[in-house]
Every structure is written in structure tokens, then in C-alpha cells.
Amino acid sequence: MRIGIDVGGTNTDAVLLGDAGEVLAAVKTATTSDVSGGIVAALAALQGKHAFDPIGVRAVMIGTTHFINALVEARRLAPTAALRLGLPATASLPPMVDWPERLVEAVHGRAYLAHGGHEFDGRKISDLDEDELRRHAADMAAHGVRSLAITSVFSPVSAEFELRAAEVIAAELPEMAISLSHEIGRIGLLERENATVVNAALRELAAGIVDGLTASVLGAGILAPIYLSQNDGTLMDVEHARRYPVSTFASGPTNSMRGAAVLSGVGNCAVIDVGGTTSDVGVLTRGFPREATTEVSVAGIRTNFRMPDVLSIGIGGGSLVTGTADSAAVGPRSVGYRLTEEALVFGGSTLTATDIAVAAGRADIGDASLVAHLDRSLVRAALERIAADVADAVDRMRTSSAPLPVVAVGGGSVLLPDVLAGSGEVLRPENFAVANAIGAAIAQVGGEVDRVFTIEPGRRHEVLDAARAEAVERAVAAGATPNSVEVLEVDEVPLPYLPGGATRIRVKAVGDLQLHGARTGAPEVAGV
CATH class of the missing domain: 3.40.50 (Rossmann fold)
Structure with a gap:
């Protein structure tokens, strides 16, 4: 068995997978202010839904928003x-x-x-x-x-x-x-x-968070190795996370996209992940998120480390709904993890997108009688506004006019119509609400080479083969099973106006995680 956990701004999702990759249990709990508390609650909820022996868990994979939130909020740096x-x-x-x-x-x-x-x-x-x-x-x-x-x-x-x-x-x-x-x-x-x-x-914060995550898992009696999700959909061990916390920044939408690929069986598609606070739109290529090819701005800072090409808009289950039937607006403000306190269906006083979904019969949570009074035309207008904004986001992510299947995941995806303008039918696979946690649980291990090579005449294939071999070696060193590693991408960009055949070569290899069983003391190091 293995456990996947994804900590979002509103919900902490967790899944228990069997040895064959089947979903044995899936839960969704509220994210807590200290985040680790939400993980403890999620593990307890998994145990309550499908009793399991903690010693039988072979790995725990976690996607977390700790580090990106710390930078955005400019706290604990x-x-x-x-x-x-x-x-x-x-x-x-x-x-x-x-x-x-x-x-x-x-x-x-x-x-x-x-x-x-x-x-x-x-x-x-x-x-x-x-x-x-x-x-x-x-x-x-x-x-x-x-x-x-x-x-x-x-x-x-x-x-x-x-x-x-x-x-x-x-x-x-x-x-x-x-x-x-x-x-x-x-x-x-x-x-x-x-x-x-x-x-x-973020290094000091990373040390504290890794210790906290480890303590949360150990507290549940689980002795298995812990891994964190990286921006490109692969895994890193906890020691790697201590050294490179920026590698987790986009793990949330990346996990959702990887989960969408596995659940739907569609490897090349657009994925819409509707969470509690935002909707993230990305594109899958061969089951992995398309990476951004330009600089990525994080909290107003230009960076160029590995990040998926994701467009986020402020629409989610916790989004505030304002205006009238003639001018309905949804988001970008959200009640976030306070949804169960502030939404109308939970006895609160704030009209949210979740209330709209319940009133329209698309969701069955909370007390539907508390939204029975909502104006039907306002409900319809709010849903139309959500559909239009999401359709526009998908269209902006397209790189050609060719048809692109659309897969919707995340608990908030009930807000989307069955057919999206410009894209056709919206696929919602089984367990779509916890696709992010499934994406974390099935994540593979990767190795990458990205640097400038000098290619002498007649040696191009030799240099490319060496770059491929180095990427495979890095994946194995990171914990991949050697015979499972495959080269996923090879990009070759000659640099003009520079002498010596200067060429930027990028190679990405991925493989299945090599599981070694439960740890007996300190967290296992996968050799990164």
C-alpha cells in the first residue's frame, strides 16, 4: 500500500492505494492553519474509512503549499x-x-x-x-x-x-x-x-516543515519513507526537500494533472483542476505537465527553475459570489479553508460557489434547504459566468487549433458544465475529487540534464547519447528502479551567433519509485 496526500489552500486530500494501484479509500478534510494538523486528520479519516495496518504502508507521498505560501505572504523567511x-x-x-x-x-x-x-x-x-x-x-x-x-x-x-x-x-x-x-x-x-x-x-522553514510532516506520519504509526512532490510531477525524498524547497512550489496543480492522466487514461489533454480557491488549467503531454518555456514569476520574482505551464484563475468552491442575475461575478476572493464555517449550506452568511452548486443540484453537501431561497436566475448566471471564464482560460492554453480533450478534476469541478464552449465534452473520471492526492501517490522519480554543450562536427549523436545517459543516471540516483527508467523528453536548441557549435540540450528521464519498505529510524534518503 501507499498513501498520497495533497495539502491545498482549502482542503487536504488523501488516498490509500493498494499494491496494484487501486484506490482503497479517499478522503477530503479541511486544511488547518498549521497544515500538519490537516495531514493528521486526513490520515485518521483514511483509517476510519478503510482500516489498514500502518506497517503495511510502503511509502507516503505529500504535495504541500507550505513553501509557496511562505513566499507569497513574505513570512518565516x-x-x-x-x-x-x-x-x-x-x-x-x-x-x-x-x-x-x-x-x-x-x-x-x-x-x-x-x-x-x-x-x-x-x-x-x-x-x-x-x-x-x-x-x-x-x-x-x-x-x-x-x-x-x-x-x-x-x-x-x-x-x-x-x-x-x-x-x-x-x-x-x-x-x-x-x-x-x-x-x-x-x-x-x-x-x-x-x-x-x-x-x-526558505531553507530554515524547510527543515521545520520536513520535521513536522515526518512527525505527523510517524504519529499515525506509519514507518514508511516520506517523499514530497516536485514541480515537474516527480518525487524527492525529505532530505532533498530540506535543501531545495523551491522544487515544491507547483506541486499542487502538477499532482492534479498527473492524477487526471492516470484516472482518465488520456495522456495528451487539457486539465482543469477546480479546487476551493482557484482553478488551475494546464496541458498534459505524454502524461506529464507541459513545462513553462519562459521565465516564471513567483510572488513578483522572475525565476527559471522547472515549473509547469499553468494558468490559474480565482474560481473555486470557496469563491465569493456577488452581483445580480444581470451582472453575476464569481471570485477571485475566497473563504478558503473557512468554507465549512462561512458558506450558506454550512450555516454561514457568505454566498459561495459551493452554495450555487448545491442550489443547482450539482453537489450534495451541507444543508440544501439553506440555499433553497436563492434566485434561480442568479444561480444560472453564476454557473454561466464560471463556464465562460474557465473556457477562456482553456482557450488561452491551447497552442494549436487541433482538438484537445478536456479532463476536469478537483472537488469544485462540479461547477463546470458537461460541455465546455470551444472544447466539447468535459471528462470527469472516477475519484476526480481527489485526483491531486492520487497524482502524488503515483508520482515517479525523475532526472534531468539542462546545460550548454559544445558540439564538434560529427559528434552530435555522441553528445546527445551522453546527455541521455546522464539523465537516466540521475533518475536512478534519485531512487528510480533502473529497468523502469525511460527518456521522456529531449530538447536541442542551437545557440546562434556563438562559436563552437554551442547548443542547449535538455533531457528528462523518469522511472518508477524503488520501494525499500519501512524505515526504522530517521527518514530514508533515496540518494538524491
Whole structure:
């Protein structure tokens, strides 16, 4: 057996899967303010719905909104510094130059420039000055910096200077948490640096959250390894999550899309995940979310780490419904996890989309008599507004005029019509309400290579084969069963105007998680 859990802004969903992947039990509980409490409640609800021996659980997969919420709310972020290696280049645009001021203040952001960096072909911009690094380290200590992001120009090509700078800083400041940009972002200095600084600011929070999640699972008597969902639909172990919390930012919509693919059997489609607060629209390609090919803005910060191409709109089960039948509006404001306290069907005083669904006979929750008085024309207008807004979002995600099947998941998908304008029939597979938790439970393990290669004449196939082999090795090192790994994507983009056959190659490989049974003490490390 394995358990999948997805923590959303409104609900915490959990599923218990059998060894053959069948759904033995599925529950939906309210997310709590401390989030871990919702996980405890979800595990208890699973036990009550389908009694199971905790020792028989072989793995627990969790998707969480902890880290993205902390950044958006600018709370619980560690005092962080950004050290860039690139002088005499790059001085005109210092680290965090494009950050919102409130987030710079939230991380007590300090920026340092030092010599180092490489050109695209591996040539040095300048030599590393270790005495310069030691002076910067002394200043960091004097200003209470607890987490550091190190970024070197073109470090995806050569990580030499980042690794050496980390050694020098660690020798001076042993307690400093250090994040390296070549492990987090892609080509693009400012975006990669931003992603690394965000990761560094979340490191302390990550340690506490991982400990809390582990304690929640252990408290239920489950000794199985714990994994967290990543942005690309694959898994990471808890130790990896401590080091790279930014990898979880989009795990919610990604889990829903992966779950939609498994439940519907459709690998290439648009997925609409209607939750309690938002509706997330994404596109699946071969069962995995289509990744964003451009920079992604997170809380107003430009980044370029792996993120799915998802369009979110403020429509969900907890969305506030305002206006009249002639001008009905739904969202973007939501009651969130307070739905069971504030919605009309639960005795509250706020008209929500859930109340509209119950009044229209599309859902059977709460007390339907409490919404019997609603104007039928208002109910109809609200549903039409939801359908129109979601149809527009799906149309914006299309990249061609070819027909694209639509799969609807999430508890709030009852708000959608059976036929969506411009897309046709809406598929709702069995267990659609907990597709996010199912997506977490069936997630695979991935490995990726994304960097610039110099391809000499006649060696293209040799370089591509080496990149494929490296991606497979990374997937196996992350915990994938060796004979299950397959190469999912190979992107090859020649870089114009640069000599030496410079080509950006990206290879993604995935495989099934290799389960080792229950842990006996500390959380298992899958070798990431």
C-alpha cells in the first residue's frame, strides 16, 4: 500500500492505494492553519474509512503549499545574502535588483559581488579571489545572515567556482546554509540567481516543515519513507526537500494533472483542476505537465527553475459570489479553508460557489434547504459566468487549433458544465475529487540534464547519447528502479551567433519509485 496526500489552500486530500494501484479509500478534510494538523486528520479519516495496518504502508507521498505560501505572504523567511561571482562583469545589475521591496525586507536581503564566473564556453571571466570571499563572509556574519545563495556566471556550464566558493564560505561560517545556483536554475543569470535566493530564504522553514510532516506520519504509526512532490510531477525524498524547497512550489496543480492522466487514461489533454480557491488549467503531454518555456514569476520574482505551464484563475468552491442575475461575478476572493464555517449550506452568511452548486443540484453537501431561497436566475448566471471564464482560460492554453480533450478534476469541478464552449465534452473520471492526492501517490522519480554543450562536427549523436545517459543516471540516483527508467523528453536548441557549435540540450528521464519498505529510524534518503 501507499498513501498520497495533497495539502491545498482549502482542503487536504488523501488516498490509500493498494499494491496494484487501486484506490482503497479517499478522503477530503479541511486544511488547518498549521497544515500538519490537516495531514493528521486526513490520515485518521483514511483509517476510519478503510482500516489498514500502518506497517503495511510502503511509502507516503505529500504535495504541500507550505513553501509557496511562505513566499507569497513574505513570512518565516530567513535572513539571506546573495553572493554573485562575475566581477568585473555584471556589476550594473546587482542581486535582487528586480525584487519587490517588501520581499527584500522580508529576507533582510544583502548582496555581494566577487570575482569569478565563466563564459558560455567554459573560459574564465576572472580568477576566484578567496580573500575577497572571506571578507564577504565576515560581513555576512556581522549582519546576522543565516542563509546564502551563491551564483556564478554560466555556472550550468561550469560549476567550478560555485563549488569552491561554497567550500571557502563554509570554512568561515560552518552554520551557514548554502544554496548553489547550478543545482536549482537554468541558463539566465538573474532568473537563476533569483530562484537560488528564494531557495536559500526558505531553507530554515524547510527543515521545520520536513520535521513536522515526518512527525505527523510517524504519529499515525506509519514507518514508511516520506517523499514530497516536485514541480515537474516527480518525487524527492525529505532530505532533498530540506535543501531545495523551491522544487515544491507547483506541486499542487502538477499532482492534479498527473492524477487526471492516470484516472482518465488520456495522456495528451487539457486539465482543469477546480479546487476551493482557484482553478488551475494546464496541458498534459505524454502524461506529464507541459513545462513553462519562459521565465516564471513567483510572488513578483522572475525565476527559471522547472515549473509547469499553468494558468490559474480565482474560481473555486470557496469563491465569493456577488452581483445580480444581470451582472453575476464569481471570485477571485475566497473563504478558503473557512468554507465549512462561512458558506450558506454550512450555516454561514457568505454566498459561495459551493452554495450555487448545491442550489443547482450539482453537489450534495451541507444543508440544501439553506440555499433553497436563492434566485434561480442568479444561480444560472453564476454557473454561466464560471463556464465562460474557465473556457477562456482553456482557450488561452491551447497552442494549436487541433482538438484537445478536456479532463476536469478537483472537488469544485462540479461547477463546470458537461460541455465546455470551444472544447466539447468535459471528462470527469472516477475519484476526480481527489485526483491531486492520487497524482502524488503515483508520482515517479525523475532526472534531468539542462546545460550548454559544445558540439564538434560529427559528434552530435555522441553528445546527445551522453546527455541521455546522464539523465537516466540521475533518475536512478534519485531512487528510480533502473529497468523502469525511460527518456521522456529531449530538447536541442542551437545557440546562434556563438562559436563552437554551442547548443542547449535538455533531457528528462523518469522511472518508477524503488520501494525499500519501512524505515526504522530517521527518514530514508533515496540518494538524491
